[in-house]
Amino acid sequence: MNKILDKTKGDRWIWLIIILLSLISVLVVYSSTSTLAFKRGVGVEKLLLTKHVIFVLIGIAMIYIAHLLDYRYYAGISKVLMVITIPLLVYTLIFGANVNDASRWVKIPLIGLTFQTSDLAKLALITFLARMLTRKQENIKDVKEAFIPIMGSVCVVFVLIAWANMSTALMLFGVSILLLIIGRISIKQIMMVCAGGFVLLLFVAFLGPRREVYKSRIETYMHPERQNSDKTFQSDHSKIALASGGVFGKGPGNSIEKNFLPHPYSDFVFAMIIEEYGTIGGIIVMSLYLVLLYRCIKIVTRAPKAFGALLAAGLSFSLTIQAFANMAVAVGLGPVTGVPLPLVSMGGTSLLFTSIAFGIILSVSKDVEENSSKKVIVGEIPAMA
Incomplete structure (x- = not known):
């Protein structure tokens, strides 16, 4: 022991x-x-x-x-995960297994197991946000250099998950906002992210398949x-x-x-x-x-x-x-x-x-x-x- x-x-x-x-x-x-x-x-x-x-x-x-594994390696891994995650979320919505009118699962070839792509997306987005907020600290207030890439990644992942799994998407969005606050994003910009998320939420809630x-x-x-x-x-x-x-x-x-x-x-x-x-x-x-x-x-x-x-x-x-x-x-x-x-x-x-x-x-x-x-x-x- x-x-x-x-x-x-x-x-x-x-x-x-x-x-x-x-x-x-x-x-x-x-x-x-x-x-x-x-x-x-x-x-x-x-x-x-x-x-x-x-x-x-x-x-x-x-x-x-x-x-x-040294946690610093996860900064590089986060880029790969985001590149994989977004197409995988789209694939899941189109070709994923449909359960209770929601396409959340994809089957892993050869072994036959299924998994929710939102689980991978949570890990990918959090590690990616941590990396982006760290790298952009010097110009964290810059809209073009920092705010747009960060807001874009949050909103894209949010809407792709929310289309089939609203509860997970809302929790992940809340965690993202907490990270933005810790990462010294201005209150004005955070309010803009919240407003964008609210619009996307209404879009999915009133027009989505669920x-x-x-x-x-x-x-x-x-x-x-x-x-x-x-x-x-x-x-x-x-x-x-x-x-x-x-x-x-x-x-x-x-x-x-x-x-x-x-x-x-x-x-x-x-x-x-x-x-x-x-x-x-x-x-x-x-x-x-x-x-x-x-x-x-x-x-x-x-x-x-x-x-x-x-x-x-x-x-x-x-x-x-x-x-x-x-x-x-x-x-x-x-x-x-x-x-x-x-x-x-x-x-x-x-x-x-x-x-x-x-x-x-x-x-x-x-x-x-x-x-x-x-x-x-x-x-x-x-x-x-």
Whole structure:
């Protein structure tokens, strides 16, 4: 164990959070997928749990690999990712697999797995924005040199994602605005980006292929009493799970609502956590994400380079905003969306992209630790002389 710990760098608290969330994920997914496995006539271990555990282990391995790579390399990688991402988003809208009137998935050749291109787009846009904001600091107020390229990248990615996945697009847009604020973009220019995003939002909401879905979800959230039971089915059973969990929960594997909720292992995994582990379990999970945000903010404040600070800030904001959006939906504070709980919800490629984000944050943290060690050594030399 000591040998493994010696080879891992970066914030130890973040490593602990990764391990704890991964263990929680395996426990909850095992419980919440048992009904689905029974319906398919296959043991849960063979059908879903084994696959999920494999992805969790691969994810941890990717975190380890990503954290070993110097985070400065991700500046160059971000350019390649953006070149790949925008055509891939367009391809997904035209040729992607259509589920619930939304083309979000593309199939990976040879291996047959599908992935949401928005997961790649989040990683690409955040790393690209961190790079652009760092490189343009000297002329950050210049509209032609800095503002237009930055605004263009944000708006193009936003509208391409929003066309099929509004919730993810809105969260990514919010993270982008936070990065622009940290990157010293003027308030006037930020307001222009917000105005542009609002216009694009209206365009997609009223003219996009999912406009009826968006309208229905908002109406269901605002006026649930006017809707039929089919439209409020998921949120109703999520609330039942929350109410029946009590303080200490029903215990691992004893959930009843997993038999009714369509996606208890992904979209409503937080409801399953509270039903089986109670309010205490829910508070623990919430606290883990809050500690993650706190540790990442410490990394941001101590990072010696602007790129590292912006990179850690953007990725940590993205992960925590996504986490609390998922939990908000489960407790009825927001309309139903398909946003997973990072590192907890069952998922294949989405889990891997989340793992890469954690690995990059740890890479920045590793650099912070190394710089702190150098300062300590340098500071000791005069005293020893």
